Amino acid sequence: MPVDDPDQTFHVTTAEQLRAVSNLTRHRIMAVLRFEPATITQIAERVGLAKGSSSYHVRLLERAGLVKVVRTRKVRGVTERYYAIAAASIALPDPGVGEPDVLMRHAVADLEAAPTGERHVRMAHLRLTDAQFTELGKRLQALADEYRALSDPALPDVSMVFALFRPARGTGEAK
Template sequence: MSSDHVPEASSEQVPETIHVTTDEQLRAVSNLTRHRIMAVLRFEPATITQIAERVGLAKGSSSYHVRLLERAGLIKVVRTRKVRGVIERYYAMAARGIVLPESSEGGPDVLMRHAVADLEAAPVDGERHVRMAHLRLTEEQFAELGARLNALADEYRELSDPSLPDTSLVFALFHPGTRARTERDAT
C-alpha cells in the first residue's frame, strides 16, 4: 500500500477564526448534522468514513455534508493518502473557531439550538453541569462577566487533549427581551 501525503497544516498556519459572512456559510453552520461533523474535526483530521462512523451517518450523507462545509470554506483537506488505488482525504477545520454574525435571524442563537440538541442527545447517565442563573448586573459587570467567561473557555480550550473524550462548554450571557416586547411578538 503506497502513501502520498500532503503536509498537515501546523497549528501556527491555522487561522484563529473564520468569520461567517456569506449565506452559504450561514446555511452550512446552521445545520445540526454539519455542526456535529465540525465537532468531530475540532481536534483532529478525519476521513469521510471516520466522520460517518462518529456522527452515525451513511457514508454518502457524510460526503454530501462534508462537501458543503468544504465549499463554504469552513473545513479543508489537510492530508491525502492512496489506499488500494483510491485517494483518501483527511479533513480538518479551516480555523480554530467560527465567529457568527451578530444577532440576526439564524445568527448566534443557532449555537444554542445545536447545544440543546447535543445536550438532549448526550447519555443521560453521564455527568453534566447545567445551570441557568438570572442576574441583575451593571453594564460594567455584564462586560466583565462576558470577558471572564470567554477567557475561561479559551484557557480550557488550550488545555484540550485530543486523546480525551469530547466535552462541550456552552454559555450565553444576554439581556432578555422585555415583557412588553415578548408579548407583542407573540401576537
C-alpha cells in the first residue's frame, strides 16, 4: 500500500515488499528516486541498466507499493511515466538474530562500489553505559536528519550509514 504523504514512513511488512527491497538493483533504483521523480530511461541511465531491466525492477517496486507514478506526459504518442519513492522514509523490519541485515548488506555493497577517495570509513569500539549508548544513537540520528534537511537534488549523491550496536557475547567482549 503506497503512502501518499511523502513525509510519512513506509513500513515494509509483507514478504513481497521485503523481497523487493532485498535486491541491490532495486535498492539503487530507490536511491535514484529518493530526491526527484524519474522515467524508466532516466533510471536506467543513472543505475547503469538496460531499459527493459529497469522497467522490470520498477514494476516490482511499484507492485510492492515502494514506488509510484507521480506524473505522466505524452511524448510522440507514448505515455511517459515519472516514478518517485512512495515515502520519505522506508522502515525495514529488524532481522532476527543471525539473519542478514538487508540495509547493511546494501550499504556495504554501495561502499565497496564507491571510488576510493570518495568515502570516509571509520570503526570505533567503545564501552558505554546504557544512557550513553542511547544518547549516542540519538545524536547520530540528529546529525543524519540535519544533513538530510540540507540535501539538494542538484548536488552529487552521498550516502551515510551508521550502525550502533552491542556485539553478541563471545565476539571479543569481556565476560
